Amino acid sequence: MIMKGKKGLIVGIANNKSIAYGIAKACHDQGAQLAFTYLNEPLEKRVRPIAKEFNSDAVYELDVNNDEHLNSLADSIKSDFGNIDFLVHSVAFAPREALEGSFLDTTREAFNIAMQTSVFSLVSLTKACMPVMNDGGSILTLTYLGGPKYIPHYNVMGVAKAALESSVRYLAVDCGDRNIRVNAISAGPIKTLAASGIGDFRTILKWNEANAPLKKNVTTDEVGNSGMYLLSDLSKGVTGEIHYVDAGYNIMGMGAIAKDDEGKTILAWDAK
Numbered sequence: 001m002i003m004k005g006k007k008g009l010i011v012g013i014a015n016n017k018s019i020a021y022g023i024a025k026a027c028h029d030q031g032a033q034l035a036f037t038y039l040n041e042p043l044e045k046r047v048r049p050i051a052k053e054f055n056s057d058a059v060y061e062l063d064v065n066n067d068e069h070l071n072s073l074a075d076s077i078k079s080d081f082g083n084i085d086f087l088v089h090s091v092a093f094a095p096r097e098a099l100e101g102s103f104l105d106t107t108r109e110a111f112n113i114a115m116q117t118s119v120f121s122l123v124s125l126t127k128a129c130m131p132v133m134n135d136g137g138s139i140l141t142l143t144y145l146g147g148p149k150y151i152p153h154y155n156v157m158g159v160a161k162a163a164l165e166s167s168v169r170y171l172a173v174d175c176g177d178r179n180i181r182v183n184a185i186s187a188g189p190i191k192t193l194a195a196s197g198i199g200d201f202r203t204i205l206k207w208n209e210a211n212a213p214l215k216k217n218v219t220t221d222e223v224g225n226s227g228m229y230l231l232s233d234l235s236k237g238v239t240g241e242i243h244y245v246d247a248g249y250n251i252m253g254m255g256a257i258a259k260d261d262e263g264k265t266i267l268a269w270d271a272k
């Protein structure tokens, strides 16, 4: 039981398809005690039964853009759950219209919403949790290849993920003073509620499956297990890292898709 005796806060479960659910499951399976947050009332109905599934009744309302929620979080955790050893930040949002069409058309408002909710939230949540985080703890966030590279339709969320990955490095230094580690998993595409907002997401899934070295898409269980490793003492020497859990897709310098002599799309290794 790798996580026995450890307590953690999971932020970003919308339902049991969420990546944060996979991470919670892996940590719970290894003996961790968990507390959860929900964004708003409709999501509370989804999150409470999930907390029960993991034998927890430590459930708090948290909109990461609400300072009152952030300010009261540490006190609530301290009084009914106790200090935590790890924190999962699995939150991102951009207005739907910003995730289709051209990046050039991104509005100031959409840009600010994406950056506040998807990037600054890691900084503010980390800060809010520091008073209840044990020294030697671990913080994990979720990012995507659309940060360092161009991905169609990802647009402003790509810019936000680039800033998030940079924030991981800066936070890793600040939190390192207390031996608290900060890392990110860059997950391959997974069909979740958030992903359904991205234009043409099915094509991204198919493309990844065709071109990744492992010829498949990853599951929330796979991301969950890697997340559990980064939250556990097994990764005590790892901080400021962006760890790819994407069936290897990010290493590819050449796609597997090619055109045959008639212009038909085929797998590259079938090309003559």
Ligand code: 0WD
Pocket (backbone or CB within 6 Å): 012, 013, 014, 015, 017, 018, 019, 020, 038, 039, 043, 062, 063, 064, 065, 090, 091, 092, 093, 117, 142, 143, 144, 145, 186, 187, 188, 189, 190, 191, 192, 193, 194, 195
């Ligand atoms: O392909 C994917 N699904 C990938 C997701 C690939 C690589 C990375 N990611 C990232 C996302 O960008 C995000 O950072 O993983 C993280 C989790 O996303 P998810 O598991 O794919 O999506 P989902 O199940 O929708 O969970 C994200 C949740 C929100 O769900 P909805 O769908 O209601 O927006 O983030 C939460 C909310 O529960 N969230 C907030 N929580 C607190 N305050 C807020 C907020 N203001 N906004 C969204």
